[in-house]
Amino acid sequence: MEWYEVGLGLLGLLMFLIATGVPIPFALAAASLPFLWQIQTFETSIASAELKLWGVWIDYILLAVPLFVFLGELIGKSNIGPNLYQFLHQGVRVRGSAAYGSIGACAGFGAVCGSSMVGALTIGGVALPEMLRLGYGKRLSSGVLAAGGTLSVLLPPSLILLFYGIVTDQSIGDLFIAGVIPGLILVTCFSIVVLVWGILKPGDIPDREDAVKMGILQIAATIAPIGLIGLVITVAIYAGIATPTEAAAVAALLTVILAFGVGG
Structure with missing residues (x-):
């Protein structure tokens, strides 16, 4: 044939x-x-x-995929992921903070997970009801979460970049580094869209949000788990201390400990 x-x-x-x-x-x-x-x-x-x-x-490198997915599931089932959104929403008080917080939470989740589906479900399950309760427009609320969920594909550790590196025999660490700048550009662009949306359709973003402001200690306890997990993955891979698979295993074990500490 x-x-x-x-x-x-x-x-x-x-x-x-x-x-x-x-x-x-x-x-x-x-x-x-x-x-x-x-x-x-x-x-x-x-x-x-x-x-x-x-x-x-038996491919050793491919073991990183289920480990990163497992890590994301742990964050989603515990309070680590929802707490990150609450910090970005209540800890940073500006007009449209819930929308900006959704984008930031999706980016932060993507920086430790790599799975868009898990990130969108985790942040969306918390952020969408809260945004609708506060009076945000339905199109804006769903659009922000749909767009923010795609950040996990680009921001390291990205499962797509991991697969690409395996198939093309490229350095996975270099691919992860290459995804940082485009990911940050996307976060900035999404935030600009929310800002412009608020100007063109002010009724979709409430002027005053009925949310309790978080204290400094509560903010520190909220961002510390995500920051620690992201730091372990970043330093381990980029400094050459561990391979992506080893970094994923250590980060997954750390997430188990933090998930028990934070609760679910």
């Missing part, structure tokens, strides 16, 4: 399987096997698939 026939056949079969409700990992496998049988025997194809699966499972 020609290469374009294989490509079109793979794409068509994959889209058909996904449309019928087959989970994506199984759809990918099922779509590739018929074309694999064109160049290998059935027994050889099965053996190749088994070896490939085994190679993925």
Whole structure:
């Protein structure tokens, strides 16, 4: 078969399987096997698939992925993530602080987790009801959280950059560093959008927010866990003390301890 026939056949079969409700990992496998049988025997194809699966499972670098996801789940299930939003909302009192706080909390969460889904669910579950209660517009509230959730893909430790580094055999530490500036630019752009939105549609941002101001000790106790986790990951990877997998393991263990201390 020609290469374009294989490509079109793979794409068509994959889209058909996904449309019928087959989970994506199984759809990918099922779509590739018929074309694999064109160049290998059935027994050889099965053996190749088994070896490939085994190679993925024992890949040391890929262990960082479930560790970072586990770390994010711990932050989401405990009070560490919600407390970060409360600090950025109540500790920094400006007009639109809940919207700015949502962006900042998503960025801070992304700096220790790397999973957009976990970050959006954790911060969104706390921030969206609070913003609606305070009188923020529904479009602004949902838009801020949807945009802020994407920051975890870019800000290190990003799972997408981790996968890219593994596939292309690039330095994961260098890729993480490369994501910092674009991530900060996005945070700034999102904040500017909120500022302009407040000018064009002042009714979507309340002039006065009914929220209790946080004390200094409460602020310190709120930002300390996230700051400590982020510091461990950053210093360990960028200083060459540990690999991303080792840094993820140490950070996950530290998060377990902090999660018990902070509570859930």
